[in-house]
Amino acid sequence: MVHTWVSTAPATSSHHKSSTYVYTSSSRRKASSFNWRIARGFFFLIAFLLLFSGFTLVRVFASSGESVPVQAHEVVVSIDSGDSLWGIANANKKDGMDTRKAVHEIQKRNALTSSQVDVGQQLILPESILP
Known part of the structure; x- marks a missing residue:
């Protein structure tokens, strides 16, 4: 559905010129779609950074797999x-x-x-x- 808004500016000279401004909802939809693309991109960037930092922490705190030498009573x-x-x-x-x-x-x-x-x-x- 396309909505159209028309406004006419008052005449400024003796020739009765009028200016017409037309705003459609499709231009608003394009701007809204662009904003959603930016928001989705930002969300995926944050999710990737959180996931990457989680993997980094797991690697840092993981054990080395080396066992401790035998103690006296073992x-x-x-x-x-x-x-x-x-x-x-x-x-x-x-x-x-x-x-x-x-x-x-x-x-x-x-x-x-x-x-x-x-x-x-x-x-x-x-x-x-x-x-």
């Missing part, structure tokens, strides 16, 4: 064929300690992201789970 075990993290935790935990907690502590101490272990791998059993 035990090192080697994984043999058929061993599982659950079985090692269950066999070496304190009496009455939940095996899930022992598995979690071993994973945390050795910087493991899963419970899968490989033959020949060495694990450090933390003092907190040992009897």
Whole structure:
């Protein structure tokens, strides 16, 4: 829908000249569309900057993956064929300690992201789970 506004200026001379100004809503729509494009562009720029800074912070605060050397009261075990993290935790935990907690502590101490272990791998059993 196009709206038209017409205004006539008063005559300024004896020839009765009149000036006519025509404003249409399509010109307003173009300006509004341009403003929305700028707003969307600004929004995407801010979103990108926030996302990029979040990735940067994650990289800065991520652990290096290096494990701490064996402490005096910790035990090192080697994984043999058929061993599982659950079985090692269950066999070496304190009496009455939940095996899930022992598995979690071993994973945390050795910087493991899963419970899968490989033959020949060495694990450090933390003092907190040992009897």
